[in-house]
Every structure is written in structure tokens, then in C-alpha cells.
Amino acid sequence: MDLRSLLQRAYEPPEPAAEFQTALLTELKAQAGTRRRARRRMRLYAFGTVTALAASLLIAVALIPLRVEPPAAPILPVLLGASNTGQAAIEASQATEPSPTTAPWQGKVEGAPVRVLYPDREWADATGSLAVDKALSLRAVQGQTGVEIAPGVRLVMDKGSNVDFDNGVLSVKNGLVSLRVFDRDRPVEMRLPLHTLLVAPGSWLGVDMKPAENYAPGGSPAPEVTLLAGRASVKDAQSQGTLLPGRVYELHRYPNLENLPAERLGEDDLNRNPKWVQPTLVNFQIGK
Amino acid sequence: MRLVSDEVRREDRELRSGLLKGDEAEVERFYDKYFARLYRYVYYRVGRDHHNTEEVVHDTFLEALEKIGRYDPDRGTIEAWLVTVSRNRIRSSNALMGRAHAREMSWSMLEGELDTIFADLDQVNLQEAALESEELKHVVGLAMGSLPGEYSKLLEMKYVLDLSTRDMARALKKTEKSVESKLTRARAAFRQVFATLAADAGLLPA
Numbered sequence: 001m002d003l004r005s006l007l008q009r010a011y012e013p014p015e016p017a018a019e020f021q022t023a024l025l026t027e028l029k030a031q032a033g034t035r036r037r038a039r040r041r042m043r044l045y046a047f048g049t050v051t052a053l054a055a056s057l058l059i060a061v062a063l064i065p066l067r068v069e070p071p072a073a074p075i076l077p078v079l080l081g082a083s084n085t086g087q088a089a090i091e092a093s094q095a096t097e098p099s100p101t102t103a104p105w106q107g108k109v110e111g112a113p114v115r116v117l118y119p120d121r122e123w124a125d126a127t128g129s130l131a132v133d134k135a136l137s138l139r140a141v142q143g144q145t146g147v148e149i150a151p152g153v154r155l156v157m158d159k160g161s162n163v164d165f166d167n168g169v170l171s172v173k174n175g176l177v178s179l180r181v182f183d184r185d186r187p188v189e190m191r192l193p194l195h196t197l198l199v200a201p202g203s204w205l206g207v208d209m210k211p212a213e214n215y216a217p218g219g220s221p222a223p224e225v226t227l228l229a230g231r232a233s234v235k236d237a238q239s240q241g242t243l244l245p246g247r248v249y250e251l252h253r254y255p256n257l258e259n260l261p262a263e264r265l266g267e268d269d270l271n272r273n274p275k276w277v278q279p280t281l282v283n284f285q286i287g288k
Numbered sequence: 289m290r291l292v293s294d295e296v297r298r299e300d301r302e303l304r305s306g307l308l309k310g311d312e313a314e315v316e317r318f319y320d321k322y323f324a325r326l327y328r329y330v331y332y333r334v335g336r337d338h339h340n341t342e343e344v345v346h347d348t349f350l351e352a353l354e355k356i357g358r359y360d361p362d363r364g365t366i367e368a369w370l371v372t373v374s375r376n377r378i379r380s381s382n383a384l385m386g387r388a389h390a391r392e393m394s395w396s397m398l399e400g401e402l403d404t405i406f407a408d409l410d411q412v413n414l415q416e417a418a419l420e421s422e423e424l425k426h427v428v429g430l431a432m433g434s435l436p437g438e439y440s441k442l443l444e445m446k447y448v449l450d451l452s453t454r455d456m457a458r459a460l461k462k463t464e465k466s467v468e469s470k471l472t473r474a475r476a477a478f479r480q481v482f483a484t485l486a487a488d489a490g491l492l493p494a
Contacts, residue, residue: 036310
């Protein structure tokens with residue numbers, strides 16, 4: 001008895017129903033779509049969270065002519081009588097209004113010293129340090145001219161500075177920094193031009209690392225960050241790790257966020273705005 | 289444990305990566321590559337019932353897709369992993385149906401290392417009537433369903449569809465020599481599995 005006889009006479013392969021096959025494949029594709037969307041949302045959230053950190057560093061350092069001060073104690077108008085009411089009001093106003101400055105930003109906050117570099121110029125070091133906390137978020141205070149970046153610490157806009165702060169949007173003219181703040185607990189989303197950020201040794205910087213091919217059609221070099229010294233943590237949707245000294249990292253960002261709705265970026269937004277997937281390179285160097 | 293070629297391992301890694309990204313084309317490739325094999329494997333283990341088979345296959349594919357991140361290419365092929373995933377589903381289905389496992393081999397014998405039980409089918413004196421028996425059909429189907437998809441496909445093409453080696457090579461986009469070589473291995477694999485199953489079913493001396 002040979003194999004041919006055996007199989008031809010005793011083998012009856014099952015025949016799956018065509019409807020079942022079609023339905024199963026459809027369901028598998030739907031599940032894949034769900035996974036794809038979930039991954040994208042996770043990347044966007046991580047992206048937004050990390051940009052909040054970068055934004056806080058940029059703003060706190062020499063990028064904008066800002067002055068950082070502890071929250072002012074409530075200023076009570078000095079009532080010297082009806083004739084002095086107007087003067088008291090002016091004094092109160094002046095007391096809460098920061099002094100204008102046109103010098104490169106120098107401020108003092110808690111944390112590690114930061115310095116911002118641009119391809120064509122260098123800002124002076126901050127005289128203090130910036131508190132960097134991965135849970136940090138920025139809160140827009142409607143109607144006020146400052147943003148709280150840490151408990152008891154606010155960034156105050158200086159008169160005449162190259163900064164607008166309007167309705168929860170902090171933007172710097174000339175396209176240096178644009179920052180939109182939604183609410184206290186949500187990450188800040190920001191736009192960064194090509195620049196270099198230095199963070200002092202010992203500071204912590206969360207960097208969102210994603211494969212370049214997720215953003216740049218045709219592929220790009222993988223993200224890199226240079227560590228001159230110091231330590232930083234890296235998180236992305238696929239892996240966590242520590243940035244290594246000596247390597248150069250580039251961070252790819254979405255540009256053009258000024259038309260963002262108040263809620264977090266969603267897949268529909270990306271689909272409507274394909275230019276958002278064009279990468280903007282941000283070089284990060286961790287060092288002194 | 290079967291040795292896995294580098295090419296197969298690479299293909300499985302790529303497929304895993306695509307499935308993790310939720311790539312629809314990769315999902316379709318995953319389905320096309322393993323559906324028939326899985327269906328056949330399950331069918332003979334759930335009493336040759338299409339309804340039960342559909343349930344198990346459906347649940348297995350969905351579970352595999354959900355947990356594809358746990359698949360480790362260094363530990364075996366996606367095919368083997370998929371079959372492993374299906375086993376729990378099969379057990380549950382059989383338990384639900386109160387089906388005895390009398391006809392089902394110890395999976396460790398089927399799927400693991402088949403040792404020395406080997407019967408040369410040419411020397412087996414199967415009664416003519418036995419060829420028509422449901423028992424034998426079940427064992428043959430079980431054996432075919434237990435083989436790796438590539439092997440059972442080759443045997444079907446050669447012995448059920450009666451294709452020539454040349455036609456098979458053309459259809460599979462392989463050389464005739466490659467097809468012959470694989471066919472030899474497929475035959476040997478079938479003999480081993482069938483002999484084991486048939487002995488267990490009492491159709492052959494153990």
C-alpha cells in the first residue's frame with residue numbers, strides 16, 4: 001500500500017467555509033488597526049510629555065528675555081486717601097509688573113543650569129538652575145502674564161520682550177519657541193526649531209526617541225543625542241534606556257502646532273495635516 | 289526541537305515586527321500563510337467538526353495577534369508557536385464537548401521529538417476495507433494536520449492533486465530539486481507521524 005493510495009482514498013482535507021475565512025480576516029485587520037492607533041496615541045502622548053520638559057528648559061534659560069521670580073506676595077494698594085488711590089493703583093501695578101529687559105535671558109530657578117544654543121549664536125548661561133521633573137506641566141493662568149513652571153516659581157513676561165502670552169499660548173516671535181498650554185495635568189505640546197540644548201551634569205532630561213522612519217518618508221538617520229557629560233533618560237514607545245555619552249542624538253519633532261485644537265493630537269488631526277509628519281530636527285547635547 | 293533555518297527565522301522576525309506595528313498587509317500575509325495549516329490541525333483534534341474548528345481557529349488567531357509580542361523567534365517558528373497557542377483552545381473546546389481524548393496522541397509525541405517509531409508503509413498490510421474506514425481517515429487527517437504546513441501542502445499537491453514535480457516547482461516558485469528534497473522529508477515526516485498515530489489507534493502493531 002503506497003502513500004498515494006492512502007492519501008487519495010483516506011485523506012479528506014477539511015474545507016473551511018468561505019464566509020468564515022472572510023470574516024476572520026476582516027476581524028484580524030480590524031484588530032491590527034486598533035493596535036496601530038493605540039501605538040500612535042502612545043507615541044503622541046510621550047512626545048507631548050517630553051516636549052513639555054524641553055519647553056520648560058528653553059523658556060527658563062536664555063532663549064527668551066524672561067525673568068523668573070517667586071510669586072509675588074499679594075500687593076495691597078496703599079490707601080492714602082482718595083487723592084492717592086490712583087497713585088496706589090499705579091504702584092500696585094508696577095509692583096507686579098516685571099522690569100523690562102532686553103538682555104539675553106538669565107534667570108534663577110531650582111535645578112540644574114541650562115543653556116540654549118542656536119546654530120548661529122550662543123546665549124549666556126543661566127545664573128541658576130531649572131527644576132526638571134518628568135511630571136512637570138505648565139499651567140496657563142488666564143489673564144496673567146506668567147506661567148508657573150514649578151511650585152512657587154513662575155516665568156514672567158517682560159515688557160518689551162519678544163514674547164506673546166495670550167489665552168494660554170506662549171509664543172516667541174521669530175519662530176523660536178511656540179508653546180501651547182492646555183491645563184495643569186496635560187502635557188505641553190510645543191514646536192521647536194532646529195537648535196541645541198545643553199543641560200548641566202546631574203540634571204535629568206526626558207527625551208522622546210522614535211525611529212525616524214515613523215516620520216520621514218524614505219527614512220532618516222536614527223535619532224541621536226550627544227552627551228558631553230551627565231546623565232539623561234530616554235523613553236519612547238518601544239524602549240527605555242539611558243543615553244550614552246559621546247553619542248549624538250537627534251530628536252524628530254512635529255512642526256507647525258499652532259493650529260492645534262485644545263485636546264491632544266489625535267489620529268484624525270494627523271491625517272488632515274500630513275505636513276505634521278515632516279520631521280524637524282532637534283539636537284540635544286547633555287553636558288556642562 | 290526542530291532546527292530552524294536562518295531564513296525562516298528572519299522571515300518570522302519580519303512578520304512579527306509587521307504584526308506588532310499593526311500592518312494590515314502583514315496581517316493578511318500572516319493569515320494566508322497559516323490559516324489552512326491551523327484549520328487542518330485543529331479540525332482533526334476537535335472531532336472533525338467545522339463549527340468547533342471555526343471557533344478554535346478564530347480564537348487562536350485573535351489571541352496570537354494580540355500576543356505576538358510574546359513570540360520569540362529564537363525559540364521556534366511562528367507556525368509552531370501558533371499551534372501551541374491553539375492547544376489550550378482545543379483542550380477547552382474538547383472539554384466543553386466532553387470529548388474523550390482517546391484518539392488524540394500525546395501532543396508531546398506528535399509535536400515534540402518523535403523518536404524511533406517508524407513504519408514503512410509499503411510493508412504494512414492494511415486491509416482494503418480499512419482504507420475506507422472512518423478511523424483510518426481520521427488518523428490520516430490527523431497526521432496530515434500535524435505536519436508543518438509546507439510538508440502537508442507538498443504531499444497534497446503530489447498525492448492528492450497528482451501534480452508532477454515540475455508543476456509543483458512552478459507553482460511554488462522553487463527548483464525541482466528543492467521540491468524533491470522537501471518531498472522526501474515530507475514523506476518521512478508523514479510516515480513517522482502516521483505510524484505513531486495508527487499504532488495508537490490500533491490500526492498498526494505498536
